[in-house]
Amino acid sequence: AAERTFIAIKPDGVQRGIVGEIISRFERKGFKLVGLKQLIPSQSLAEQHYAVHKERPFFSTLVNFITSGPVVAMVWEGEGVILSARKLIGATNPLQSEPGTIRGDLAIDIGRNIIHGSDGPETALSEIALWFEVSEVTDWIPSD
Numbered sequence: 001a002a003e004r005t006f007i008a009i010k011p012d013g014v015q016r017g018i019v020g021e022i023i024s025r026f027e028r029k030g031f032k033l034v035g036l037k038q039l040i041p042s043q044s045l046a047e048q049h050y051a052v053h054k055e056r057p058f059f060s061t062l063v064n065f066i067t068s069g070p071v072v073a074m075v076w077e078g079e080g081v082i083l084s085a086r087k088l089i090g091a092t093n094p095l096q097s098e099p100g101t102i103r104g105d106l107a108i109d110i111g112r113n114i115i116h117g118s119d120g121p122e123t124a125l126s127e128i129a130l131w132f133e134v135s136e137v138t139d140w141i142p143s144d
């Protein structure tokens, strides 16, 4: 199977009504949407998702924020999608993200940076497995 990555639109992105705008950017780039759902993450899901940040001073802020409302969780597929998605998303701190990127165009606050994308192949696999059941990811063949 082609490479896959986990992408989540955080509660601020949903609240601001920019879900369509964000999905559009991935579609227009040419990636394939193979998983999509909206949920309010449980405390446990959020803590597992952010486990690598457990010792950081902002860990509880992070968990509180991601569980504060609906998140749009997605799996995107395509050649080089993990790195390419990171480029589409832009730097973690929106004040340093380049214009043209999602965060560069649409955000200013590091704690409210609207979107998450897996940072590498191992993380992509573990995050997809954490957020999605196997049956919730649908492969499909684009017609030409």
Ligand code: CMP
Pocket (backbone or CB within 6 Å): 053, 058, 061, 062, 092, 110, 111, 112, 113, 115, 116, 117
């Ligand atoms: P994300 O890609 O979801 O992964 C970790 C998150 O931590 C990151 O996006 C930021 O939203 C958040 N983060 C990083 N640094 C800070 C900080 N100093 N204060 C609050 N949140 C932060």
